Amino acid sequence: QVQLVQAGAEVKKPGASVRVSCKTSGYTFNSYGITWVRQAPGQGLEWMGWINAYGYTNYAQKVQGRVTMTTDTSTTTAYMELRSLTSDDTAVYYCARSHITSGYPTIFDYWGQGTLVTVTS
Amino acid sequence: DIVTTQSPDSLAVSLGERATINCKSSQSVLYSSNNKNYLAWYQHKPGQPPKLLIYWASTRESGVPDRFSGSGSGTDFTLTISSLQAEDVAVYYCQQYYSPPYTFGQGTKLEIK
Numbered sequence: 001q002v003q004l005v006q007a008g009a010e011v012k013k014p015g016a017s018v019r020v021s022c023k024t025s026g027y028t029f030n031s032y033g034i035t036w037v038r039q040a041p042g043q044g045l046e047w048m049g050w051i052n053a054y055g056y057t058n059y060a061q062k063v064q065g066r067v068t069m070t071t072d073t074s075t076t077t078a079y080m081e082l083r084s085l086t087s088d089d090t091a092v093y094y095c096a097r098s099h100i101t102s103g104y105p106t107i108f109d110y111w112g113q114g115t116l117v118t119v120t121s
Numbered sequence: 122d123i124v125t126t127q128s129p130d131s132l133a134v135s136l137g138e139r140a141t142i143n144c145k146s147s148q149s150v151l152y153s154s155n156n157k158n159y160l161a162w163y164q165h166k167p168g169q170p171p172k173l174l175i176y177w178a179s180t181r182e183s184g185v186p187d188r189f190s191g192s193g194s195g196t197d198f199t200l201t202i203s204s205l206q207a208e209d210v211a212v213y214y215c216q217q218y219y220s221p222p223y224t225f226g227q228g229t230k231l232e233i234k
Binding site: 035037044045046047050058060061094096104105106107108109111112113114 | 159161163165169170171172173176177182212214216218221222223224225226227228
């Protein structure tokens with residue numbers, strides 16, 4: 001069965017970086033993309049960006065320049081690194097499998113359980 | 122950027138009654154070449170990841186109860202729960218995937234009256 005398993009919670013200091021992992025299984029990794037979405041406390045869902053299995057990325061302007069999304073096809077794992085953290089980056093970060101239509105992500109059908117990243121001094 | 126706006130922000134419905142949530146996009150999400158509306162609906166419960174309910178505006182995801190249905194085209198969309206069950210209490214989001222950034226609506230909190 002399709003699974004996306006994310007690593008456990010992280011606590012970081014302002015200015016630091018965090019790398020969140022998303023280990024996938026149960027499907028052909030190269031046939032789908034991975035989308036990253038976050039939810040700050042008490043807020044709604046925010047699309048951060050996506051990556052396909054060949055490394056093509058598209059990032060939201062809000063995090064452009066601070067975020068890098070990568071994949072490791074040998075381990076079918078996706079990663080999201082966010083740099084220069086501030087308290088505004090405190091959130092639950094989700095990865096989601098993305099169907100690809102005409103080269104772009106469409107249906108986000110399976111989601112990881114989420115990783116809480118807390119930025120605090 | 123396409124702005125997606127949901128209404129209402131919160132909704133209280135009696136068990137067994139109909140719940141209706143609306144979503145409006147700032148520009149059409151209907152792709153003319155394939156006549157598909159690039160819009161999805163998600164259910165989000167505390168402590169769980171979002172769950173895909175509806176995609177292409179009206180296609181129900183496998184395993185989703187048939188009391189959930191999606192409709193609309195272009196810029197105006199609706200999620201309907203035909204007979205509210207206790208387990209449907211959640212926050213519901215629409216999302217456009219027509220063009221990046223793939224924006225979500227602000228969410229609609231659904232409760233039992």
